Amino acid sequence: MVLGEVREIRKGPWTEQEDMQLVWFVRLLGERRWDFLAKVSGLNRTGKSCRLRWVNYLHPGLKHGRMTPEEEQLVLDLHEKYGNRWAKIASKLPGRTDNEIKNYWRTHMRKKAQEEKGSPSSPSSSSMSLNNEAQSESTGLTDVGETTNGYSNDQLWQVEMASKLGFEEYNEVGCYSNSMPINSMPSPVWEYNPEPLWMMDDHVEFKQEY
DNA sequence: AATCAGGACAACCGCTATGAT
DNA sequence: CATCATAGCGGTTGTCCTGAT
Numbered sequence: 001m002v003l004g005e006v007r008e009i010r011k012g013p014w015t016e017q018e019d020m021q022l023v024w025f026v027r028l029l030g031e032r033r034w035d036f037l038a039k040v041s042g043l044n045r046t047g048k049s050c051r052l053r054w055v056n057y058l059h060p061g062l063k064h065g066r067m068t069p070e071e072e073q074l075v076l077d078l079h080e081k082y083g084n085r086w087a088k089i090a091s092k093l094p095g096r097t098d099n100e101i102k103n104y105w106r107t108h109m110r111k112k113a114q115e116e117k118g119s120p121s122s123p124s125s126s127s128m129s130l131n132n133e134a135q136s137e138s139t140g141l142t143d144v145g146e147t148t149n150g151y152s153n154d155q156l157w158q159v160e161m162a163s164k165l166g167f168e169e170y171n172e173v174g175c176y177s178n179s180m181p182i183n184s185m186p187s188p189v190w191e192y193n194p195e196p197l198w199m200m201d202d203h204v205e206f207k208q209e210y
Numbered sequence: 211a212a213t214c215a216g217g218a219c220a221a222c223c224g225c226t227a228t229g230a231t
Numbered sequence: 232c233a234t235c236a237t238a239g240c241g242g243t244t245g246t247c248c249t250g251a252t
Contacts (some may be wrong), residue, residue, distance in 0.1 A: 013220070013246085035237070051238075052221065066218090087240055098240070099220080106243095107217060214252080222244075230236080 014053055018043055022050055056099045062105040063095035067104055075101055075108075144184050 011199035025041040031054065034047030055059075056062075067075070071093055078089040086105075093101065095148060 033237080045239080046222095048223090048239095049221075055239090056220075091242070102241075107219095111217085134226060208211075212252105216248105216250090218248080219242105220244105220246080220247105222240085225240085225242100226236085227239080231234085 007050075009046055010051070010181065014057075017044070019053070019058060022053060025056055026058075056097045059097075061095055062097065067096070071096065072104075075104060079105060124147075 010018075021041050021043055021177050025037050025043075029037050029040075031051075034051040036047070038047040041050075045053075074093060075089060078092055082088045086102045090096055090098040090101050168179045
């Protein structure tokens with residue numbers, strides 16, 4: 001990257017290459033200072049975009065694929081309890097993101113609304129008005145903890161990601177081993193920092209702001 | 211086989227909360 | 232205490248995929 005070069009911020013879908021870069025740099029720098037990470041990684045993305053990609057797609061331990069009936073029920077129950085506080089709801093569903101739940105709810109409720117069209121319409125200014133769809137009295141929130149069925153997709157995905165990213169290992173708690181093929185990485189950061197970057201912590205700062 | 215509609219998902223935008231200086 | 236930067240959240244939009252016609 002040439003200093004002074006105008007870098008236009010990329011938007012839209014992420015490429016595999018970008019994903020690999022992002023995952024690697026998040027492992028190095030941690031899940032914070034996204035603007036900084038976006039800069040040093042060489043990704044022409046905003047920090048915000050990087051964070052979103054990580055949180056919603058690349059984060060280890062995320063489940064991918066359809067929700068299980070248990071999860072669906074839990075979302076209904078939790079929405080009744082918390083309303084549109086998707087982050088709160090997501091915190092009760094390990095491996096699911098607020099975005100995912102939000103999307104699910106949206107389509108789910110739209111379908112419900114269509115099915116029940118004709119019933120007295122409630123105020124439509126907010127999706128909260130759809131609350132009356134979830135008429136189930138609190139069914140006793142089961143502690144999802146580790147629901148064990150239906151995760152094979154996720155595991156497959158994790159293996160796929162690990163192989164995509166060139167990691168040799170992917171352990172059960174979602175930690176990649178430090179075997180990223182860094183020589184293949186296009187980012188300039190490698191030239192700057194021959195030191196083991198994964199040792200860096202909050203209080204360690206890059207001096208190389210470019 | 212072509213097309214259309216709806217569903218599912220990914221990503222962006224704007225706003226707010228929080229922490230650092 | 233005020234200001235600024237960053238992170239996080241919720242709403243919305245865009246795109247791709249799949250099943251129905």
